[in-house]
Amino acid sequence: MSEGLFGAIEAGGTKFRVAIARGRDVIADTTIPTRTPHETLTATIEFLRTWEDIRSVGIACFGPLDLDPASPSYGSITSTPKRLWEGTPVLAWVRDALGIPGAIDIDVGGAALGEWRWGAARGLDHFVYVTVGTGIGAGLFIDGAVHHGTGHPEMGHIAMERVAGDKYPGRCPFHGACLEGLASGPAIEERWGMSAGQLSDRPEVWELEATYLARALRTFTYVAAPQRVVLGGGVMQHGGLLDLVRMKLEEQLAGYVTSETLRGPLEEYVVAPAHGQDAGLIGAIALAMEAANA
Amino acid sequence: MSEGLFGAIEAGGTKFRVAIARGRDVIADTTIPTRTPHETLTATIEFLRTWEDIRSVGIACFGPLDLDPASPSYGSITSTPKRLWEGTPVLAWVRDALGIPGAIDIDVGGAALGEWRWGAARGLDHFVYVTVGTGIGAGLFIDGAVHHGTGHPEMGHIAMERVAGDKYPGRCPFHGACLEGLASGPAIEERWGMSAGQLSDRPEVWELEATYLARALRTFTYVAAPQRVVLGGGVMQHGGLLDLVRMKLEEQLAGYVTSETLRGPLEEYVVAPAHGQDAGLIGAIALAMEAANA
Numbered sequence: 001m002s003e004g005l006f007g008a009i010e011a012g013g014t015k016f017r018v019a020i021a022r023g024r025d026v027i028a029d030t031t032i033p034t035r036t037p038h039e040t041l042t043a044t045i046e047f048l049r050t051w052e053d054i055r056s057v058g059i060a061c062f063g064p065l066d067l068d069p070a071s072p073s074y075g076s077i078t079s080t081p082k083r084l085w086e087g088t089p090v091l092a093w094v095r096d097a098l099g100i101p102g103a104i105d106i107d108v109g110g111a112a113l114g115e116w117r118w119g120a121a122r123g124l125d126h127f128v129y130v131t132v133g134t135g136i137g138a139g140l141f142i143d144g145a146v147h148h149g150t151g152h153p154e155m156g157h158i159a160m161e162r163v164a165g166d167k168y169p170g171r172c173p174f175h176g177a178c179l180e181g182l183a184s185g186p187a188i189e190e191r192w193g194m195s196a197g198q199l200s201d202r203p204e205v206w207e208l209e210a211t212y213l214a215r216a217l218r219t220f221t222y223v224a225a226p227q228r229v230v231l232g233g234g235v236m237q238h239g240g241l242l243d244l245v246r247m248k249l250e251e252q253l254a255g256y257v258t259s260e261t262l263r264g265p266l267e268e269y270v271v272a273p274a275h276g277q278d279a280g281l282i283g284a285i286a287l288a289m290e291a292a293n294a
Numbered sequence: 295m296s297e298g299l300f301g302a303i304e305a306g307g308t309k310f311r312v313a314i315a316r317g318r319d320v321i322a323d324t325t326i327p328t329r330t331p332h333e334t335l336t337a338t339i340e341f342l343r344t345w346e347d348i349r350s351v352g353i354a355c356f357g358p359l360d361l362d363p364a365s366p367s368y369g370s371i372t373s374t375p376k377r378l379w380e381g382t383p384v385l386a387w388v389r390d391a392l393g394i395p396g397a398i399d400i401d402v403g404g405a406a407l408g409e410w411r412w413g414a415a416r417g418l419d420h421f422v423y424v425t426v427g428t429g430i431g432a433g434l435f436i437d438g439a440v441h442h443g444t445g446h447p448e449m450g451h452i453a454m455e456r457v458a459g460d461k462y463p464g465r466c467p468f469h470g471a472c473l474e475g476l477a478s479g480p481a482i483e484e485r486w487g488m489s490a491g492q493l494s495d496r497p498e499v500w501e502l503e504a505t506y507l508a509r510a511l512r513t514f515t516y517v518a519a520p521q522r523v524v525l526g527g528g529v530m531q532h533g534g535l536l537d538l539v540r541m542k543l544e545e546q547l548a549g550y551v552t553s554e555t556l557r558g559p560l561e562e563y564v565v566a567p568a569h570g571q572d573a574g575l576i577g578a579i580a581l582a583m584e585a586a587n588a
Contacts, residue, residue, distance in 0.1 A: 062482045064552040078552065140518070142436055142443075149420045149436075149519025158513045159546065161453045174550040219452045223517045224434070225443025237453025252453065256468035258358040258372065258445025 006292070007048045007057035007098070008284035011090065013082060013134070016040055018047050021285045024118060030283075037088040045097045056101040058287025060110025060280045061090055067106070067148045075104045081173060099155075103291035107131075109146040110283030111273070114141030117286045119274030120230045127226045129235035129273070130155070132213065136180040140224055147203070156180035158219055163211050166191075170214070183212040185235050187225065206241055215246035217270065221253070227261060232273035246270045295320040300586070301342045301351035301392070302578035304401065305384065307376060307428070312338050314345050315579045319442075339391045350395040352581025354404025354574045355384055361400070361442045369398045373536070375467065397585035401425075404577030405567070406433030406524075411580045413568030414524045422520045423567070425527035426483060426507065430474040434518055443463040452473035452513055457505050460485075477506040479529045490529070500535055508542035509565065515547070521555060526567035539563045 002023055010017040012034065019029035028051075032043045058190060064080065066073045077090025095102035105113065112129035115121045121129070121141065129139040136156035147153070157178045168191040170177030171184075181187060185196060188209060192199055199205045204236040217229055234268060250264040261269055275282045296317055304311040306328065313323035320361075326337045342348060358374065360367045369385025389396035399407065406423035409415045415423070415435065423433040430450035434441040441447070451472045462485040464471030465478075475481060479490060482503060486493055493499045511523055530536060538559040547556060555563055569576045 126441075138517075142441060147420075147436060147519070150521045150555050151519055153519045154516045154550070154552060157516045157550060158453045159509045160454050174548040175546075215453045219513060220517060222448045222451045223432075223514060225441070225445055225447045227444045252466040252469075256448070256451060258448060261444050 002289050004292075005051060005053055006285055006288035007051075007054045007061045007100075008281055008288055009044060009057065009060055009061075009094065010107065010110075010280035011061040012280070013062045016042050016044055017281050019281055019285070020048070020051050021288070024282070024285055026281070026285075036084050037090075037093075039091070041088075041093055041097075043066050045094060046273055048098060054098065056103070056288045057094055057098060057293035058110070058284040058289070058291060059090060059094060059102065059104040059203065060284040060287065063106045063225050064151065064154070065090075065104065065106055067104075067152055076293060079091075101291040101294060103287040103294070105146055105283070105287055106137070106139070106152050107138035107280050107283075108137040109148070109152065110139075110287055111232075111279035112141045112146055112283070113277075113283070113286045114275060114279055115230050115273050115285030116141055118282065119279070120271050121228055121258055122204045124227045126224070127228040127230060128155075128220050128224060129230045129232075129279075130217070130220070131146045131279070132183065132231070132235040133185050133233035136184050136216075136233075138220065140226075142224075155216075155220065156184075158216065160212060161215055163208055166208060179212065185210055188235065196238075200238065206238060209235070209249050210241060210244035213245045214252050217245065217249050218252040221249075225258070228268070229270045230273050231270055232276060232279060234277070236272065242270065242272060296583050298349045298586075299345060299346045299347055300579055300582035301345075302575055303338060303351065303353045303355075303388065304404075304578050305353055305355040306401065306574070307356045308463055310334055310338055311575050312341050313575055313579070314342070314348070315441055315582070317580055318576070320575070320579075330378050331384075331387075335382075335384070335391075339388060339499060340394060345547050348392065350397070350582045350586035351388055351392060352404070352578040352583070352585060353388060353396065353398040354401045354578040354581065355398055357400045358445065358448070359384075359398065361398075361446055379588065381567060394527075395585040395588060397578070397581040397588070399440055400431070400433070400446050400580055401510065401574050401577075402431040402433035403442070403446065403571065404433075404581055405526075405569075405573035406435045406440055406577070407580045407584075408569060408573055408577035409524050409567050410435055413573070414565050415488055415522060418521045419521045420518070421522040421524060421557035422449075422514050422516070422518060423524045423526075423573075424511070425573070426477065426525070426529040427479050427527035430478050430510075430527075432514065434520075436518075449510075449514065450478075452510065455509055460502060473506065473510050477503055477510070478534055482529065490532075499536060500532060503529070504535060504538035504542050507539045508546050511539065511543045512546040515543075519552070522562070523564045524567050525564055526570060526573060528571070530566065536564065536566060
């Protein structure tokens with residue numbers, strides 16, 4: 001059942017996007033800054049409460065989250081540099097306040113679900129959804145569901161082979177020069193000392209970025225053997241970057257492939273998300289529908 | 295049904311181990327050198343034919359393999375540096391010659407299945423089985439089955455962050471300094487210019503090896519979020535290496551974990567296989583049982 005009204009929350013580190021959807025179509029939405037849990041969640045709940053007959057609520061949330069259904073703190077934020085939010089029981093708080101069923105997933109897991117139901121990964125059994133923006137995260141979708149495993153994947157934190165000559169130390173507070181530390185939006189700006197807008201006509205910037213992303217995609221490919229990689233996020237808005245990543249990934253694989261999908265030019269293998277910057281919110285709608293049918 | 299006689303084949307690049315099992319217990323076995331497909335498969339089939347009432351046959355085979363059940367070449371070897379074997383329909387050949395049901399998986403997939411049924415990964419939902427020997431391979435087990443995806447994982451070929459000062463170029467014919475290129479048994483011997491036996495009391499050798507393996511395990515951990523990593527193969531027989539890998543993996547994760555399992559000292563997280571060098575053969579028995587019940 002995908003009919004009726006659903007509440008959707010894309011809970012991000014700087015803002016919450018909150019929407020009411022009829023089926024999968026957003027009919028009202030608002031943006032709330034991420035301040036204290038009390039302030040932000042109260043405003044979120046107030047917005048959703050103005051609507052009657054919401055069947056369920058879905059939350060695509062920044063993490064890390066406790067996603068073990070057997071855990072007493074299921075649906076809570078765990079250890080995060082955003083200290084105010086550590087331990088916040090996001091799912092329980094929202095669900096109990098509204099008195100309706102709810103479901104939560106990590107932001108990239110929600111986005112993956114949305115792209116699978118209505119987007120660039122429709123009908124696939126296995127794929128990876130990667131977002132490159134303020135951070136780098138990825139959702140792993142396997143056999144009809146977002147894969148969590150123990151905790152959930154944190155693909156932005158893999159160890160990276162550094163490009164020769166790149167002296168930038170990386171900015172991950174845990175790992176320094178991991179994928180996110182080297183290739184997130186803030187890392188690009190810090191490395192080159194100017195805003196992404198000012199860097200748009202500097203080919204060496206995007207050449208380097210594409211190299212790191214292609215190395216990461218090679219790793220995701222060899223570890224999880226997805227049918228497709230959906231590659232989005234703010235950084236990927238740079239014109240030509242997606243094609244550059246495809247080209248460099250083909251070089252990286254060096255012909256060592258176990259599937260015809262992986263022979264170039266990879267236009268079917270590495271694709272942009274259908275929902276662009278709305279992937280998280282659309283994913284939250286998909287999560288709400290799952291909660292309604294659970 | 296796990297009763298009766300089963301045929302099991304661990305098809306390796308240098309030798310085939312062929313066994314008859316009653317239930318999971320090997321009651322007869324032989325070793326056949328890997329020569330031409332005709333020679334080796336004929337000898338394999340002859341050995342198995344001396345037994346009557348074999349219910350089914352399982353094959354844990356070197357790869358890459360076509361594992362797409364919908365493909366006309368399902369169960370065949372695809373592109374391999376072992377040119378004589380390229381395109382060999384291993385499963386169809388053995389199954390048709392014996393006239394019994396058969397199942398095939400990549401060697402590490404079979405070994406993962408065996409460790410899950412009867413070994414170090416019993417009862418888990420998600421784990422990674424890694425073998426470090428002549429090559430480096432890994433099987434990804436998710437939700438009760440070996441995950442293949444499109445083709446199958448080839449985790450030995452991920453891009454690696456090189457250890458500062460290590461000038462060895464790597465020996466992978468495709469990628470040079472990928473995980474397998476830098477850290478397989480032959481890579482260790484080529485880098486240091488002597489046999490592994492002669493290197494056993496050189497701590498710097500194992501320090502370097504543990505660093506590469508820990509970096510790879512960090513990547514597998516962040517990509518797939520397994521409950522456990524089973525780490526075996528000939529290279530892991532070196533005394534103390536397993537502990538060194540655990541210690542260095544803890545350093546690599548740097549406290550950024552989404553599950554309590556990943557807080558040190560990782561003795562439950564990174565473990566040796568229960569079946570050691572027999573993991574592949576035991577896996578082939580498990581595959582045979584799956585074929586009998588299919």
